[in-house]
Amino acid sequence: MSDTFTQLYVQIVFSTKYRNPTLLPRFRAEVFRYISGIITNLNQKSIIVNGVSDHIHILIGHQPSISLSEIVKRVKQSSANYINSQNWLPDNFQWQRGYGAFSYANDDIDKVYRYILNQERHHQDYSFEEEYLFFLQEASIDTEGKSIFDFQT
Numbered sequence: 001m002s003d004t005f006t007q008l009y010v011q012i013v014f015s016t017k018y019r020n021p022t023l024l025p026r027f028r029a030e031v032f033r034y035i036s037g038i039i040t041n042l043n044q045k046s047i048i049v050n051g052v053s054d055h056i057h058i059l060i061g062h063q064p065s066i067s068l069s070e071i072v073k074r075v076k077q078s079s080a081n082y083i084n085s086q087n088w089l090p091d092n093f094q095w096q097r098g099y100g101a102f103s104y105a106n107d108d109i110d111k112v113y114r115y116i117l118n119q120e121r122h123h124q125d126y127s128f129e130e131e132y133l134f135f136l137q138e139a140s141i142d143t144e145g146k147s148i149f150d151f152q153t
Contacts, residue, residue, distance in 0.1 A: 008062040009047075009104045011112055012072060013135065014055065017094035019128060021053035027088050031079060032056070038078050042071055047109070050116045055128045057116040059109070072099050100132060102139050 016022050023031065032049040035058065039046035045061030058075070062068060076095040083093040104112055115122070122131065 004064075006062075006064055007106060008064065009106065009109055009112075010060055010062045010068060011102045011104065011116070012058040012060065012068075012075075012099055013102075013132065014072070014076070014099035015096045015128060015132075016054050017096055019054040019096070022089055022093055023051060023053050023056070024088065025053075027083075027086065028053075031083060034082050035075055035079050038075050039071070042066055042074060044071060048113055048116045050119050052119050052123050052128075055132075057119065059112055059116055068101055072101075100135055102135055 028051070032051070035049045035056070036046040039049075039058070039060055043065060044063055047059040047061060049056065049058050051057055060071070062071075080093055080095055083089070126134075
């Protein structure tokens with residue numbers, strides 16, 4: 001073959017440090033637009049970015065020219081720097097150390113999009129911890145002996 005063709009859809013999920021509710025409604029949409037711009041600037045397809053006060057979901061069309069871990073690293077670094085530069089919070093904003101990434105078939109994209117779009121409604125009934133554990137279980141990811149959540153000490 002003379003060219004490379006891919007169709008890779010990935011949902012990325014990560015939380016604020018210690019799941020502190022620091023993604024405040026008054027600036028949340030601006031942060032999500034900024035993150036979408038980072039993804040686009042990395043030559044990835046930003047499908048939707050949304051979340052609530054303590055975590056976000058990002059759905060991308062992943063182009064394998066850059067690793068997923070590098071995308072997440074750049075999104076976290078750049079968006080945290082942006083949030084801190086705006087002085088929206090009295091303390092320094094940080095994201096949690098890890099992340100979850102889950103792949104989907106083309107037929108699932110509309111369902112995943114709607115799920116991400118309706119985060120506020122989902123989290124009236126389910127905590128981030130419950131949601132994240134569900135994703136891990138659905139993906140058959142073995143978490144035995146691994147740290148899933150950071151807790152403030």
